[in-house]
Amino acid sequence: MAELLHITERAHWERAARAGEHRMSTRDLTLDQEGFIHCCLPHQLRGVAERYYADADDLVVLVIDGTRLPAPVRYEQTAPGAEEFPHIYGAVPVDAVTRVVPVSRDADGRLVLPEA
Numbered sequence: 001m002a003e004l005l006h007i008t009e010r011a012h013w014e015r016a017a018r019a020g021e022h023r024m025s026t027r028d029l030t031l032d033q034e035g036f037i038h039c040c041l042p043h044q045l046r047g048v049a050e051r052y053y054a055d056a057d058d059l060v061v062l063v064i065d066g067t068r069l070p071a072p073v074r075y076e077q078t079a080p081g082a083e084e085f086p087h088i089y090g091a092v093p094v095d096a097v098t099r100v101v102p103v104s105r106d107a108d109g110r111l112v113l114p115e116a
Contacts, residue, residue, distance in 0.1 A: 021091040036087040059103040068096035
């Protein structure tokens with residue numbers, strides 16, 4: 001299974017690291033509210049970041065090893081004919097996260113993200 005990427009606020013990740021699992025689905029929505037955790041593949045990261053997090057600061061990208069997840073991962077379209085995105089149908093254990101990459105901004109204010 002490919003590496004899955006998930007963007008979240010640093011404060012959410014820090015709480016998850018203390019609790020042992022990550023339960024935020026996406027911006028301002030929990031796993032319980034959404035039913036799954038939104039993720040993307042490396043080539044999808046820039047589009048997701050610019051669409052949903054362009055105005056956010058203090059973000060991190062969680063690099064998740066899908067083979068360490070106890071919950072199912074489903075690749076689903078967000079709209080008919082759209083590209084499929086991975087969704088994790090359960091909490092992400094902290095030990096499934098192999099890297100936490102801080103997101104910064106360049107001189108023009110554009111998000112600086114991990115390479116695809």
